[in-house]
Amino acid sequence: RVNGARLQSRLERLAEAGARPDGGVNRLALTDADRDGRDLVVGWMRDLGLAVAIDAVGNVVGLRAGREDGPPVMMGSHIDTVLTGGRYDGALGVMAGLEVIETLAEAGCVTRRPLAVAFFTNEEGARFQPDMFGSLVFTGQLPLAAALATVGVDGATAGEELRRIGYAGDAAVGRPEVHAYVELHVEQGPTLEAEGFVIGAVEGVQGISWTELTISGQANHAGTTPMRMRHDAGYVAAEIATFARRLAGEIGGHQVATVGALTLTPNLVNVVPERAVMTVDLRNTDNAALKDAERRLTAFAAATAAAEGVTLESRTLARFDPVPFAAPLVARVEAIARELDLAVKRLPSGAGHDAQMLAAVCPACMIFVPSAGGVSHNIAEYTASDLCAAGADVLLRLVTELAE
């Protein structure tokens, strides 16, 4: 079993990198705070005797030799956060990987296959889109050059930010080859806690569709412009946002729809908005239903824009089909949890994860632990230390098994 207190202490120290005055964490990808977090984790990797490799997009892999050579069993996740993030999303999977390594080292146990702990760049996609940016490059699903040229929401370029913070490494992208990938993560949703489970055996990740809409109308005077003469970009954005909510209800099932970002220009009380830039995040476990949602949203947006006499541009920020995890691994997560007397439930993941990208190149799976109140991407994100340790115990068992 892992040392839950040691795991907790690393989580707490990592949370100091990018700590917000309100108790949350702001470690947006490739910022100074992200660099501070990276420096900490790389230091811990070296302390544990891991060989650290950093690739050109800033993915970091710490390798522990096995009794034999060959592709390692990899544990990992990410350490970037959203602007108003918590201490567990991503961090838990990486800290648990280190904890597994340290537990094995203390026990004098060397596995047959090598082990690796990785953290991938910009998983959140909050600063640079798409999300799962680093693991997409690692698995050959996003060209390196395109990744490095990506411009973030603040106008910064990923390649320049990597160099600036000293994490544009020289390790070969996509190396080492991976034997199997296991990611421990907080659920970030309400299901496990609400239904009294400790462990989630994650069956797969739902499909994700991110679109940016740019609506261009005509600035005009709020007091003098008759309603019928308006070309109000903000009004069209608001109609689309309320439609997104209705759409989720109409499609039903696992469908979710979110307008997370909306920026008006000039954004003044007495000026009809000239421009609105908004994002729409649509997700569904069922790809056909997701495509239906995309189609209906596109049609509604086009019709509403036309009726208001504004123009509409659409840009895909991310689009991933649902990804199933390797069935034998999902079954092993379930079985190990039962062996450890931990109440376990199979469920899909609502959030995107690096594991879904690794699944393209090796058998991959995920272990979830509950999120208090189902709250995530929020400074109040919380998972009790015994639950974190329970997840790490399952990780330890599964990884040791896979490495023999």
Add this chain to the structure above:
Amino acid sequence: RVNGARLQSRLERLAEAGARPDGGVNRLALTDADRDGRDLVVGWMRDLGLAVAIDAVGNVVGLRAGREDGPPVMMGSHIDTVLTGGRYDGALGVMAGLEVIETLAEAGCVTRRPLAVAFFTNEEGARFQPDMFGSLVFTGQLPLAAALATVGVDGATAGEELRRIGYAGDAAVGRPEVHAYVELHVEQGPTLEAEGFVIGAVEGVQGISWTELTISGQANHAGTTPMRMRHDAGYVAAEIATFARRLAGEIGGHQVATVGALTLTPNLVNVVPERAVMTVDLRNTDNAALKDAERRLTAFAAATAAAEGVTLESRTLARFDPVPFAAPLVARVEAIARELDLAVKRLPSGAGHDAQMLAAVCPACMIFVPSAGGVSHNIAEYTASDLCAAGADVLLRLVTELAE
């Protein structure tokens, strides 16, 4: 008659203060660009021999002695603009005032009463609310201390900005007493142009209601949070924005409704918005109808917030009842326009103006000239030079009449 070319040349030179690369003007109140514009106008006032007085809120009055002492006939408007403003809104009334003075000087004409040209601080209300800020203080309808303590949309304090740009003057507030006030302004709406009129005899200003709503919900993960568990501040804001549009249609008549500003926090693609701050601008010539609109908007916002489980705070940024202008003056505007063979129409003003505040302390009226395409608060705002001159001719006649 005035010199239209000279009027035009001053308008163009003033437009260089805060000129935007896109051809528009950004001369938000009490910024460096506003100071540059003020310096220009004060220079012109001095060149014309006016005695310049600046009060504690930055209102500037240039006085020309008459054959007798006593309260002057005042011309004026404002020189601040919105962020994406044009060259005419406000500027025309002030430049025309200078042009009237210069025309009289050339003709060797000294009126019986003194004449004054004034520009009032922050009429737009784009940076500091309420609008008509300076003329409210001038007419005793906003306490000086409250005005100076006002925090703007960018966090700056009006009093500090006044000192910073050197326009916290020492003239007595509300002085000189005013015999009558006449403001020439662009219509900013479509009516005069569409119906083929050159001059608008403004009967009054419609009622204005500005409210800021702050909606506080819960940040959460866009992928994992079931729709029924959301407390989405952005969604509630969008519902209110679309309701505002419906409300204007339902109330009908002159009712307009605008959501010009909306800011989400944290404003990220995959985070359910925790906070939304929005403005609602409601206007109507009929105060009872305007009150009805306010009541219905408040009720809808409260019900929508309650249904989503978010809290709602409301703050009044500005509230002005409809203001009628002095009937004899409105009749004189109409008559003078006819004498000059200028097609004239009586109409209400959709925009707020300093004249409506001056109306509380003296007989006041306004002269409108057409806005091309009805466009204002837009970089493309335009009124042809012969129309500007026509308006200034009416101003010249009316002011000379009132000063005898």
